[in-house]
Amino acid sequence: MSSSPGIKPREHVDMVYISIETAIALASVLGNVLVVLVVCVNRALRNATFSFIVSLAVADIAVGILVIPLAIIISLGFNIQFYTCLFLSCLLLIITQSSILSLLAIAIDRYLRVKIPTRYSTIVTQGRAYVAVCLCWILSFLTGLVPMIGWNNHDAQRNLSGSSDFVCNFTNVMRMDYMVYFNFFGWVVLPLSIMIALYVEIFRVIRRQLNRRAEATCDGDRYYRKELKLAKSLALVVFLFAVCWLPIHIMNCIDFFCPKCQVPKFAMYVGIFMSHVNSALNPMVYAFRIKRFRVTLIKITRRCMCCKPPEPTPCPTSTPALTEKVDVN
Template sequence: IATELTIALLAIVGNFLVCLAVTRNKKLRTVTNYFLVSLAVADTLVGLVAIPCAVLTDLGRPHHDLPLCLVLLSLLMVLTQSSILSLLAVAAERYMAILLPFQYQRVMSPRNAQLALLVTWGLGAISGSVPLMDWKRQPANSDYCIFTCVVDMHNMVYFNFFCCLVVPLVAMFVIYGHIFVTVRRQLRRIAVARGAAKDAGGVASGGSETRKATSLFLVLFLFMACWMPIHIINCVLLFCPRCDVPMSLTLAAILLSHVNSALNPILYAYRMRSFRYALIG
C-alpha cells in the first residue's frame, strides 16, 4: 500500500508540473501540448482516483455495497483506458507533425485538437465501462469488492485486453516504427548528399531527430512493459483456471501498470527542453 501511495504521489506531482508548465508559458500552448496535457490529466487522475480505488479493492472494500464497488471499479477502468487512448493520440499527433507537416498544419487546428480530445475521453469512458456491464457475476454471498468477483474475465480478456490494449499497442508500434524508419532514411540521404563533415547543422538536426525517434521507441517499450504483465495474468486466469497465480505476482503486475502514469511525465515532458525551461523560469 505504501508503494502504491508513493507512485500515486509521484504521478500527481509530475503530471501537475506538466500542466503547470503549459499554463505558465504561452509558447507551450500548442496543439502538440494539448495532447500532452490530456495525457497528464489522465495520469493525474490515475494518481488521485484510480490508485486509491485499487488500494481499496485490494483491501476488499467497500463491504456490503455492490453499487459503490461498481463505481470504484468503473472509475479505475475508465481512467486507465483514457490514459492508454491519450498515449495513442499523442503517437498519432506526432506522426502527423513529423511525417506529414503540411497536412498537419491544415488538419490539426486547435478546434480539431479539442474535438479529438473529447473523442479520446468519450471512448475511454465507454471502453472502460463495458466490462462492468456483466457485473452479475459476483456471487450472492460475496461481501467484498474483489475485482475478479465483480468483472467477468471473458470481457476483461477479449474486450479490455485484445480490443482496448492490443489494438492501440499494435497501432503505436506501427506509428513509431514508421517514424523511426523514415527519419533514418532521411538522415542517410542528408549524409550522402551533403556529407556529415561539411554540414554541421545537418548533423545537429539529424542527431536531434534520431534522439526523438529513440525516445518514441522507449515510450512504446515501457508502455508494453508496464501493461502487458497484468493482462497476461488475466489471460492465464481465464484460459488456465487450474493454474496457480500467486497473489504477490498479481499485485506486482498491478503496481507496474500504475508506474506507467508516473513515468509518462519523464518520457513526454521532462525530456523536452521547452518544458524544463518553463518550469525553471
Template sequence: MGDISGAIYTTLEVLIAVACCLGNVLVIWAVRASGCLKQPAFCFVVSLAVADFLVGAVAILMAVVVDRKVWTSFHGCLLMSCVVMVLIQSSVLSLLAIAVDRHLRVHIPLRYKRIITQRHSWAMVLACWLVAVVLGFIPMVGWYNHQTLAMMDNSTTIVCQFVSVMDFSYLVYFNFFGFTPLPLLVMLALYAHIFHSIHKRLREKQARSADSHAYFAKERRLAKSLLLVLVLFAACWLPLCLMNCVAFFSKPEDIPQAILYGGILLTHANSAVNPVVYAFKVPKIHQAYLQVYRKCLWGRNMQDWQGADSNNPTSGELIHTKI
C-alpha cells in the same frame, strides 16, 4: 505474512499516488507555462498527464479500498472498477493519438499546420476520453460477474474486490485482446515508419536545406522520447494483463498474492514514471522544470534574506555598502 505484505503494498501505493499527483501536475503546468499547448502533440501529452494524475488521485485510492476488503454494494464496487478501466483506455488512446500526430507531422510537414489545428487536437482529446468512457463503462450495462450477484441472495453488500465484480471475459477478450495489443502494435508500426522516413530524409542532406535537416532531427528526438513513454506503458501493463489471462483460463488462485501486488504496483508506477521521462527527454518540458526549480530556490533565498534582515536591521545597509 498476509497482513505484512498488505501493509507494504498500501504504503507503496500511497507513495506512488503522491508521486503521480505531484509529477503530473508539474507536467501540465510545464506544458502550459512553456506555451507548448499550441502544439497538438502536447495537447495529447496533457491528456495523458491528466489520466496519470487521476490514477494517483482516484484509481490508487480505489485499489487500496478494494484491498482493504471494504463492504460496498455490488454496483458501487463495479462503478469503482469501471473508473479504473476508463483511465486505462484513455491512456492507450492518448498514446495512439500521439503516435498518429507524430506520423502526420513527419509525412505531411507542409500541410500539417493547416490540417491539425489546436481546435482539432482538443477535439481529438475529447473524442479519446469519450471513447474511453464508453469502453470502460460497458460492464455497468451488463457485462459483469453475474455469478457474484447471484450468490448475494438477500444481501445488499459484498466485500468489494475487482475480480468479484468484473467478468474476466470482458477483461481478457474485450479489454486485453481487443484494445491493448492491437493499438500497441499499430503504434509501434507508426513509430517504425516514422524513424525509417526520418532516417531516409536525413540521409538526403545534400538535397535539403539546413532548416529542413534541423526540423527532421528535432522530430526524431521528440519521437524517441514519446516512443520511450509507449514502451514503458507496455512493459508496465502487459504483466498484469497476462495475469488476468492466467486467472481466466485457469484459476485466480494460481497467481500468488505477492506477484499480483507487484503487477498492480507496476501499472500504477507507470503513471509516476512519465513525468521523469518528460523531464530528461523533452527539452521544452525540461526547461520549464528548471524554471520551477529556480523560482522555488529564488523564493527560498529571498525568504532567508528577509528573515536575516528582520533579525538585524542594519544587515540591509551593510549588504548595500558592500555592493
C-alpha cells in the same frame, strides 16, 4: 502471541501495499501536475502534441488521486453493494483507456508531422486536437462502463449482490472474458500494435529524409533531426507503458485460460504496482529527454522552490517564417 498466525502477516502485507501505493500516488500527482504547469507556462509547448501529452498527464493525475485509492479499497475487500463495487472497478478501466488512447493520438500526430510536414499545420489544428482529446475521453468512458450494462459477474454473485456481506473485489465483479477479450486484446494489444507500426514508420521516414539531406545543411535537416529526437522520447513513453501494463494483463490471461493455475498474490501486487508506477515515470521521460520541457521545469523550480526569479527567455534569432517551418517540440 501465536493465537492468530494468519492475521498479522496479512496486516503486514496490507500495510506495505498501502505504503508503496501512497508513495506512487504522491509521485504521480506531483510529477504530472508539473507537466501540466510546464505546458501552461511555456507557449512554445502549446501545440497538438502537447495537448495529448496534457491529456495523458491528466489521466496520470487521476491515477494518483482516484485509481490508487480505489485500488487500495478494492484490494482490502470492503463490504459494499455489488454495483457500487462494479462502478469503482470500471473507473479504473476508464483511466487506463484514456492513457492508451492519448498515447495512440500522440503517435498518430507524430506520424502526420513527419509524413506530411507541409500540410500538417493545416490538417492538425489546435481546435481539432482539443476535439480529439475529448473523443479519447468519451471513448474511454464508453468502453470502461461496458460492464455496467451487463458484462459482469452479477449472475454468479446473485445471492450476495444485494447483501451487505458482499466483499468488493475486482475479480468478484469483473468477468475475465471481458478483461481478456475486450479490454486486453481489443483495447490494449490492438492500440499498442498500431503505435508500434506508426513509430516504425516514423523512424523509417525520418532516416530516409536525413539520408537524402546528408550532404546539405538546411532547415529540413534540422526539422527531421528534432523530430527524430522527440519521436524517440515519445516511443520510450509507449515502451514504458507496455512494460508496466502487460504483466497484470498477462496474469489476467493466465487466470482466464488456466483456472487451475494459481497466480501468487505477491506477483499480482507487483503487477498492480508496475501499472501504477507508469503514471509516475512519464514526467521523468519528458524532463530528461525533451529540452524545452526541462528548461521550463528548471525555471519553475527556481521560482517556486528556491525563490529565484525565472531567467529571461532569449529572443529568437530566426525569422518568423523560419521559426514556423522548424517549430518542433
